[in-house]
């Protein structure tokens with residue numbers, strides 16, 4: 001009994017060690033590589049969406065597009081040229097800033113009915129005023145732009 005307990009304990013420890021080793025190897029492999037970022041994640045989702053469309057539409061071309069997008073996403077994650085990947089990521093974030101802010105704004109508005117949310121015209125920061133207080137003067141905490149907003 002004691003012996004079988006010990007061997008199951010040994011097995012457990014061995015399994016743990018194998019897992020730790022696999023984790024260490026994965027970490028060593030990703031060392032000095034870009035890893036996943038917002039752009040590679042979105043690329044993967046778009047690829048998946050395109051693949052699903054092709055699944056129903058049978059275009060064939062879209063399947064290739066999906067494959068190419070997946071390959072690009074994986075390539076970016078494993079790339080060692082981190083500076084170039086960071087530039088791509090920044091371009092992506094800049095280009096998608098307004099739609100991302102609009103989505104955030106819509107989500108905040110839906111969550112909190114007591115406030116009116118809007119974007120600073122100068123810098124795009126999300127600002128808010130309590131609803132139903134008439135005209136309120138707001139100073140953007142980010143760029144100090146003043147705006148009079150009807151609440």
Ligand SMILES: [Zn+2]
Nearest residue numbers: 120123140143
């Ligand atoms: Zn601002």
